[in-house]
Amino acid sequence: MSVFNEKEGNGGAAVDPEAFQARPNCLTTERLELVPLTLDEFALYLSDVDALAEALRLAEPPSEPDAETRAAFNWLFENALALDAASLYWSTLWLPILRSENRVVGGFCFKGPPRPLFDFLEKAPNFKIDVETVAPAVDGNARTAETAVDNNDKIAAASALTAVDANARTAETAVDNNDKIAAASALTAVVEIGYGVDEAFRGRGLATEAVGALVDWGREREDVGVIVAETSTANLPSRRVLEKCGFQRCGDSGDALFWRVDVLRRATEKDGV
Numbered sequence: 001m002s003v004f005n006e007k008e009g010n011g012g013a014a015v016d017p018e019a020f021q022a023r024p025n026c027l028t029t030e031r032l033e034l035v036p037l038t039l040d041e042f043a044l045y046l047s048d049v050d051a052l053a054e055a056l057r058l059a060e061p062p063s064e065p066d067a068e069t070r071a072a073f074n075w076l077f078e079n080a081l082a083l084d085a086a087s088l089y090w091s092t093l094w095l096p097i098l099r100s101e102n103r104v105v106g107g108f109c110f111k112g113p114p115r116p117l118f119d120f121l122e123k124a125p126n127f128k129i130d131v132e133t134v135a136p137a138v139d140g141n142a143r144t145a146e147t148a149v150d151n152n153d154k155i156a157a158a159s160a161l162t163a164v165d166a167n168a169r170t171a172e173t174a175v176d177n178n179d180k181i182a183a184a185s186a187l188t189a190v191v192e193i194g195y196g197v198d199e200a201f202r203g204r205g206l207a208t209e210a211v212g213a214l215v216d217w218g219r220e221r222e223d224v225g226v227i228v229a230e231t232s233t234a235n236l237p238s239r240r241v242l243e244k245c246g247f248q249r250c251g252d253s254g255d256a257l258f259w260r261v262d263v264l265r266r267a268t269e270k271d272g273v
Contacts, residue, residue: 019057020097025089027213032206033097034108034213036089042077045093046070062095062104063198069107072194079112087113090191096210098201105206106197108214114189114224124192127228127258128251190226191218195241207241215245218263225264231257 020026020033027034044052049061065073073093080091090113096105121127193214197207218224229247231238233255247259
């Protein structure tokens, strides 16, 4: 039983607009504050939601995760322990707080820091990404992976950017010499996103709002080129969220569907060219 009512909280008042502004990477959307938890706050979420609600001055504690979700968050927390502050955002829980009610409406996360596409596929073999061009080329003069080698070997083509496959062109011929390292890493850097909204808050577009904000945040990063996600075939609401946020189907396995959205911005776009 929750004893939160015996603690201070904030009495259910709306979120103070400046409450989380000092936090790095806190995202503000039309209705939400998307707050990445510190390690201590993540630990409280897993052990004492009342204490977390008091620390964040929420109207009420977040809902307790079910057994499956808790196991996933425990795994995520263990990974977060090994990261420095600059990388924590990739392995912590982002709480979506509905500003008007000061209540947590679900949970969002990335499942670890960016990693090379083929390292990701090796560890997640069921995630069948159809590699065509991998991602937009960083340099306008760079060859795409698809044209770098024979079309029948798309994996080797993508490897051209990291010079992994012996038959692929080397990074030196794939991109301008001054941009080899940036192109090779950014074009293949992948993160996976996970998300859920509590039943009481579903059907209001909050998941789309939060996922869209995280995708936009990814576009501002230099260390990620692709965001991927997995849904079940039967989970139509989750599939619609991804479609609205620009994700495209990229494979399937059994009752699982796999999705991707490219978030790498070309250098010319950043420069306003």
